[in-house]
Amino acid sequence: NAGVMQNPRHLVRRRGQEARLRCSPMKGHSHVYWYRQLPEEGLKFMVYLQKENIIDESGMPKERFSAEFPKEGPSILRIQQVVRGDSAAYFCASSLNRVRTEAFFGQGTRLTVV
Amino acid sequence: AQSVSQHNHHVILSEAASLELGCNYSYGGTVNLFWYVQYPGQHLQLLLKYFSGDPLVKGIKGFEAEFIKSKFSFNLRKPSVQWSDTAEYFCAVKVDRDDKIIFGKGTRLHILP
Secondary structure, eight states, X not given: OOOOEEEOSEEEEOTTOOEEEEEEOOXXXXXXEEEEEETTTEEEEEEEEETTEEEEOTTSOSSSEEEEOOSSSOEEEEEOSOOGGGOEEEEEEXXXXXXXXXXXXXXXXXXXXX | OOOEEESOSEEEEETTOOEEEXXXXXXXXXXXXXXXXXXXXXXXXXXXXXXXXXXXXEOGXXXXXXXXXXXXXXXXXXXSOOGGGOEEEEEEEEETTOOOOEEOXXXXXXXXX
């Protein structure tokens, strides 16, 4: 059973470009979380999705960031018009249920904006 | 808003020393509690979890944690650390009325050989 798969592992974008980060959850999991990790700051919650629904996006910046989890295919975190401050590691996690279950993490995508 | 506080940002120990990493959370209701470990260059892996029942939880690699509801704490312990325990450790909380899992800022543990 493959774990949570994220790609790419490393992504370099110039300021103003778009970044697309992909996350395929574990088989059978229909719940996905996205987190951003900055040095010395731990993991910051961004968004929680179920298939075709955004359940909680309270951690998402109001502009330039969006996320989706379509019926078919991976979850996508999209950052438009990237700025240097977007440089970070972005982790995706999936879970089987909404309650009483742990989240399994992917390897992360390290985004560098130059 | 819920928050998770990890008291130690950096801990340095010698091999065979005992370990205790502190974790406190701010929420008065029902919680699910987790400790994750992140080895250098790797993703987060679950060490142990608490949902209900026995407040003393045993995890992988000899780690355990104790949930003390009155203190809002979930401290991680290991009686004798190894060099391979060098990693960053994250405490996390999920409250019953919310969907997101909130993480602490992490504790970097460095074990001297």
